Amino acid sequence: MVSVLTFIGKVSGLKAASLHAQYLEEYIALARHLDQITVVTDTVEYIPPDLPPNLTILKTPKIKIPKIYGALKILNYALPPLLKLNNIDAVYVRTFSPPELAALWLASRISGLPSVLTIGGTWLFGKPYERPSVKKALFRWILRRAAYAATRVTLYSRYMLPEVRYFIPKLDESRLRIIHNSVRVDRFRPSLPPPEQWRGRDARRIFWVGRINEGKGVEDLIYAFARVAGAVRDSELWIAGTGERGYLSYLRRKCVELGLMDRVFFPGPIPNEEVPRYMANAAVFPYPSRGGEGIPRAMLEAMACEAPVVATSVSGIPEAVIDGETGILVKRLDIEGLAEAIKTLLGDERFARSLGRRARRKIVEEFSHEVVIPQIAALLRETAS
Missing domain, CATH: 3.40.50.2000 (Glycogen Phosphorylase B;)
Known part of the structure; x- marks a missing residue:
């Protein structure tokens, strides 16, 4: 006993x-x-x-x-x-x-x-x-x-x-x-219907969810998206989750300065039961952490949903994201590299889909x-x- x-x-x-x-x-x-x-x-x-x-x-x-x-x-x-x-x-x-x-x-x-x-x-x-x-x-x-x-x-x-x-x-x-x-691979899976917020309007959505703070690299993601937005006209960035009010205000000001306020969305916290639908319908799931992570749960969940992942090569992330096989790895704080990786995934749907399928297989076999x-x-x- x-x-x-x-x-x-x-x-x-x-x-x-x-x-x-x-x-x-x-x-x-x-x-x-x-x-x-x-x-x-x-x-x-x-x-x-x-x-x-x-x-x-x-x-x-x-x-x-x-x-x-x-x-x-x-x-x-x-x-x-x-x-x-x-x-x-x-x-x-x-x-x-x-x-x-x-x-x-x-x-x-x-x-x-x-x-x-x-x-x-x-x-x-x-x-x-x-x-x-x-x-x-x-x-x-x-x-x-x-x-x-x-x-x-x-x-x-x-x-x-x-x-x-x-x-x-x-x-x-x-x-x-x-x-x-x-993660629960029965709940986090591909081919789920899109969330209500995404219905009726076509766009290629870059989706991120988590604690919104400096360590998660959210500011780096916004700067990277500024480089993506000009090249991929139908792209949007969705940053979901909660954070300190002052930091959220700072990020919104950055979006205004970069001319992105009609392309970057802050939906706030999303109920757990809804998160898989966002991940399964995301064109890209970025995870530009600056460090201090283990193997982030949100990233594993996105991989289980077959979302193409681009992440920084910090802490335990390379254990799950094998560069070019189950996702794309970039260096920490490499805004240009992050932007190029996102553009690659948005521009090559076949490659992105193959990364997603291999990512789910790895999650099922090692992280379920x-x-x-x-x-x-x-x-x-x-x-x-």
């Missing part, structure tokens, strides 16, 4: 525009391979009616007192593993927020519970070699404590090791395991829930024993 405790920022359904719904999908799939899984959260928006009987949602109190909310959340997250509720055998941290990292560290040190920590990227902890703010310095300290305490640490790709070594210099690499990020979730379950069973 193996009972695992894990965490999620909030429990929500696929109508929410949030990754949390997809993490819950992972836990539901994981429950099929474990005896019991307890999911700790302080926010419940919607509980799917088809939760498996061996998956329990444990809601902790949410006390929003300014300045001490974070400390209270750490305490509330740490108590279930410290008390070994539901006879848990191991702690699994999937989304690596500071409260979850602190809970793993405390449970490992005080209760001696075995644990598995997934480091999906390093963006939360700032850029390597920059002087961190007090907040990010604290995040880095908590990350190191959790990583040193964890029984096993998983990464999406060995390409992530240089950045991970920088932030966690004393990590015992004998405890490392490589397990890819994964059917392949990856059993690997996570096996590691959790091994760790618990």
Whole structure:
């Protein structure tokens, strides 16, 4: 019998525009391979009616007192593993927020519970070699404590090791395991009907979705599109997701300066259940990350939908995007190279389609829930024993 405790920022359904719904999908799939899984959260928006009987949602109190909310959340997250509720055998941290990292560290040190920590990227902890703010310095300290305490640490790709070594210099690499990020290939698939916003108007749409911030390279994408727009008259750029209001305003001003406001669209957050329809009907899915990624989920989802992908060669991205085979790779910050790659895909539909078909095949074989979730379950069973 193996009972695992894990965490999620909030429990929500696929109508929410949030990754949390997809993490819950992972836990539901994981429950099929474990005896019991307890999911700790302080926010419940919607509980799917088809939760498996061996998956329990444990809601902790949410006390929003300014300045001490974070400390209270750490305490509330740490108590279930410290008390070994539901006879848990191991702690699994999937989304690596500071409260979850602190809970793993405390449970490992005080209760001696075995644990598995997934480091999906390093963006939360700032850029390597920059002087961190007090907040990010604290995040880095908590990350190191959790990583040193964890029984096993998983990464999406060995390409992530240089950045991970920088932030966690004393990590015992004998405890490392490589397990890819994964997606639901039954939900993210090609040949879906277009979204309502795209019906009745022909255009070749370049679609991007995610957290809109500097690290994602969204500004680089806008500058690249300025070079594409003149050459491909029926092209549009769609940038979906949320971001800080000030940064979004900055990007909109850039679009005005570049004369692109009638060609660049910011639809805001898109419900999870709608995202596959956008991806399956995109002419190109660009992912110009500046670094700090693992193997980005949105990129894998687009590949599963057979959307032609162009991405920067950073972190674990080359693990999935094989240049000229499952997508096109360009250098980080290479705006001209990004623009040329997008124009290539828009100008050669046969080549773009072949990349998309090979990309989906790779996702199904290496990055699908059917392949990856059993690997996570096996590691959790091994760790618990």
